[in-house]
Amino acid sequence: xxxxxxxxxxxxxxxxxxxxxxxxxxxxxxxxxxxxxxxxxxxxxxxxxxxxxxxxxxxxxxxxxxxxxxxxxxxxxxxxxxxxxxxxxxxxxxxxxx
Numbered sequence: 001x002x003x004x005x006x007x008x009x010x011x012x013x014x015x016x017x018x019x020x021x022x023x024x025x026x027x028x029x030x031x032x033x034x035x036x037x038x039x040x041x042x043x044x045x046x047x048x049x050x051x052x053x054x055x056x057x058x059x060x061x062x063x064x065x066x067x068x069x070x071x072x073x074x075x076x077x078x079x080x081x082x083x084x085x086x087x088x089x090x091x092x093x094x095x096x097x098x
Contacts (some may be wrong), residue, residue, distance in 0.1 A: 003031055010071070011041040017048040020056030029059045036063070040071030047077035052085050064095060074098055 001024035002017040012035060020028065036042065042063065060075075067073035074096040078086065086092040 001027065003028060005031075005035060007039075010039055011043070012036070012039045013043040013045055015045045015048065019051040019053075020049060020059070021051065021053040022055040025053070025055035025059050028056070029062065032059070032063055032066075036066055036070070039067075042067050042071065042073040044073070044075045045077055046075055046079065046082055049079065049082055052082050054089075057085070057089060057091055060091065060095065072096070 001019055001021075002015075004015040004017070006013040006015075014028075014031075014035070016028065018024070044060070044063075064073050075086075076098045078097055083092070083097070086095070086097070
């Protein structure tokens with residue numbers, strides 16, 4: 001998995017590329033620990049995310065809980081395969097997906 005960040009003031013876009021699974025989720029979690037300081041608008045760009053596992057969903061849930069306190073979070077460019085996982089797990093109803 002590769003992570004690319006674009007920050008514009010208090011808005012942060014995180015591009016997640018590849019697979020977000022048990023092996024890579026800790027990397028994203030660690031990245032978010034400091035990256036979200038001062039962020040009020042968080043966007044995950046999943047245009048190049050091929051797969052998400054339960055470990056990746058857990059990272060999204062933690063990020064959503066934090067952003068509920070300090071701003072907003074959304075997912076964009078979600079592929080059909082990833083959307084299917086979000087739907088099956090109920091995460092689609094918890095997150096803003098554009």
